[in-house]
Amino acid sequence: MASCPGCDALVTGIQTLAGKKIVLAVTGSIASVECVHLAHSLRRKGAEVQGVMSGAACGIIHPDALTYATGRPAITSISGMVEHVAMCGEGGWADLLLIAPCTANTLCKMAGGIDDTPVTTFATTAIGRGMPVIVSPAMHHSMYRHPGVTGCIHTLREWGVQVIGPRIEEGKAKIASTDQIVLACERELLERPLAGRHVLITSGPCREPLDDVRVLTTRSTGQMGQALARAAFRLGAEVTVIHSSEIPCVRNVPAETAGEMRDALHRICKSERVDLYISAAAISDFAPERRPGKIPSGQKEIIGLVPLPKLISLVAEEYRIPAVAFKLGDDAEDRAKTMLGSGIFLVVSNGPESMGSAESRVVVLGDDIRREFSGSKEDVAMDICRLIAQESDRWNRLDSNSW
Numbered sequence: 001m002a003s004c005p006g007c008d009a010l011v012t013g014i015q016t017l018a019g020k021k022i023v024l025a026v027t028g029s030i031a032s033v034e035c036v037h038l039a040h041s042l043r044r045k046g047a048e049v050q051g052v053m054s055g056a057a058c059g060i061i062h063p064d065a066l067t068y069a070t071g072r073p074a075i076t077s078i079s080g081m082v083e084h085v086a087m088c089g090e091g092g093w094a095d096l097l098l099i100a101p102c103t104a105n106t107l108c109k110m111a112g113g114i115d116d117t118p119v120t121t122f123a124t125t126a127i128g129r130g131m132p133v134i135v136s137p138a139m140h141h142s143m144y145r146h147p148g149v150t151g152c153i154h155t156l157r158e159w160g161v162q163v164i165g166p167r168i169e170e171g172k173a174k175i176a177s178t179d180q181i182v183l184a185c186e187r188e189l190l191e192r193p194l195a196g197r198h199v200l201i202t203s204g205p206c207r208e209p210l211d212d213v214r215v216l217t218t219r220s221t222g223q224m225g226q227a228l229a230r231a232a233f234r235l236g237a238e239v240t241v242i243h244s245s246e247i248p249c250v251r252n253v254p255a256e257t258a259g260e261m262r263d264a265l266h267r268i269c270k271s272e273r274v275d276l277y278i279s280a281a282a283i284s285d286f287a288p289e290r291r292p293g294k295i296p297s298g299q300k301e302i303i304g305l306v307p308l309p310k311l312i313s314l315v316a317e318e319y320r321i322p323a324v325a326f327k328l329g330d331d332a333e334d335r336a337k338t339m340l341g342s343g344i345f346l347v348v349s350n351g352p353e354s355m356g357s358a359e360s361r362v363v364v365l366g367d368d369i370r371r372e373f374s375g376s377k378e379d380v381a382m383d384i385c386r387l388i389a390q391e392s393d394r395w396n397r398l399d400s401n402s403w
Contacts, residue, residue: 014378016186016234018046023087023094023126025119026066028056031101031138031175035061038100039069041178042185050087050094051075054106054117078118088126096189097126101138101175104149110135110161111152127159132188136164136176144173162188180248183233187249192236193389199232200274200321201225202265202281202311203243206258210303211291219355220282224326227381228280235385240268243281258284258308265311269319276388276395277323279312282355316343322395324388328352336365345394348384366391 022042026035039049051066051074063074075083087094099106099119106119115121126133135156143149144166153163164184166173175181203225207215222245229241229250239250242264246252253268255261261283268274286305295301316323324346327336336347347365354360361374364387373383388395 014376014382015046016382017042017189020046020096020189021048021050021094022096022098022185023050023052023122024066024070025052025054025097025099025122026057026061027054027099027101027103027106027117027119028060029101029103029138029175030060032057032060034175034178035100036065036069038178038181039066041182043070045182045186047185048072052083052087052118052122054119056103056117057119075118078121084118084121084125088122088129088131090129092125092129092131094126094131096132096134096185097122098134098136098181098185099123100134100136100181102135104137104139104143104146107135107137107156108148108152111155127161130160133161134164134181134184134188135161136181137166137173138175139166139173141168141171141173144168177248183230183249186234187236190234190236193392194232194385195236197237197275198273199237199239199276199278200265200268200315201229201232201239201241201243201278202255202261202283203229203241204245205282206261206284207244207256208258208284208287209290210288211293211295213294216284216286216288218282218284219352221356222281223358223377224354224360224381225278225280227377228278228385230378231381231385232278234382235389240274242268258287258311262309262311262314265315269315269321274319274321277312277315277321278388279315279323279325282328283311284308312344313342324348324384326350328355333363333365336363340365340367345391346388366394 024039026032042049049070050072051070053074053076058076063076066074088097109120110123115124157163164176204222205218205220207217209215222243226247229239229247233239233249241250242253242255242261244256253264255264287308289304312323312325315321323344325339325344327347327349333349336349339347348362350362360377360380364371373380
């Protein structure tokens with residue numbers, strides 16, 4: 001089944017799924033209206049996508065919509081061409097079966113080995129083959145809580161099926177976000193050189209209160225830290241991010257000030273095993289002397305600045321956790337070289353022009369390493385995390401030996 005003319009224009013951005021083939025199976029949930037956007041998002045990552053629909057799904061969206069989104073005729077029935085075997089059987093075309101949305105009905109049929117729709121027939125074939133299967137449930141919350149449904153989810157997980165937990169909102173177990181589903185597909189299909197590792201990241205700007213209204217901060221947007229978190233997750237790591245945003249698929253720990261970041265670092269490093277720390281945040285070097293209330297407009301004030309401790313030194317030296325540092329400035333590369341040692345095994349230097357930009361150019365330095373990466377922050381983050389994985393022997397030695 002050839003892709004439609006012109007559909008290659010959808011393939012843009014970071015190509016993490018280039019060469020991967022995904023069967024997107026859609027069932028009869030109202031969330032099936034999201035499948036067009038999901039198919040486009042997977043293809044933008046470079047994947048080839050084949051749509052499969054149950055009869056109930058065809059009653060909600062027209063098969064032509066999924067045909068348009070994938071560039072391949074949607075499969076709505078099993079014919080003499082035995083599509084389920086050709087796609088998901090032994091040696092079949094597909095690398096992954098993604099069922100999104102997955103109703104309670106389909107989920108429980110899968111766990112019972114029942115295949116009376118095209119989607120369940122594909123599922124039975126894929127599970128029997130042992131290929132990767134991801135399920136994204138969508139239903140009313142009361143249905144999701146049903147002991148039969150929770151039992152079937154447990155059964156599927158025991159079989160190695162990945163079940164992406166839904167968003168519980170407005171009394172409904174809504175389908176996970178497209179970003180979360182795509183990240184799960186990337187993690188499932190990419191090599192996992194960081195599997196079994198807990199990566200801790202600080203990301204984004206700090207906001208230090210000046211008075212009850214104003215703060216001092218930087219132009220950092222946190223894009224690089226967020227991209228690093230997604231990259232580490234794709235490559236198999238368990239990821240914790242200390243920042244003021246929200247990233248799907250990883251553990252988010254809220255913090256806005258340098259003090260809150262320091263407290264969170266202490267708490268996590270004391271109570272959990274952390275294998276690697278990436279300091280990608282624009283952590284405040286100074287905090288203003290806070291004034292009560294609001295400083296009146298137009299009033300001249302002298303603001304005192306109090307120096308703050310370097311958090312990367314705290315993590316690397318006090319907790320003996322291997323660290324990757326970021327150094328920003330016009331002469332960042334020269335100054336970065338002085339940071340190596342005492343647990344810091346890589347330093348990423350970049351210029352002020354990268355702050356707030358979707359693009360970045362960095363130089364990564366180690367004892368005998370100098371690598372340049374440029375492009376979108378997603379691309380650069382993947383390059384950095386792959387280099388970190390390649391240098392795992394180096395930070396393993398740091399982890400096991402004295403500093």
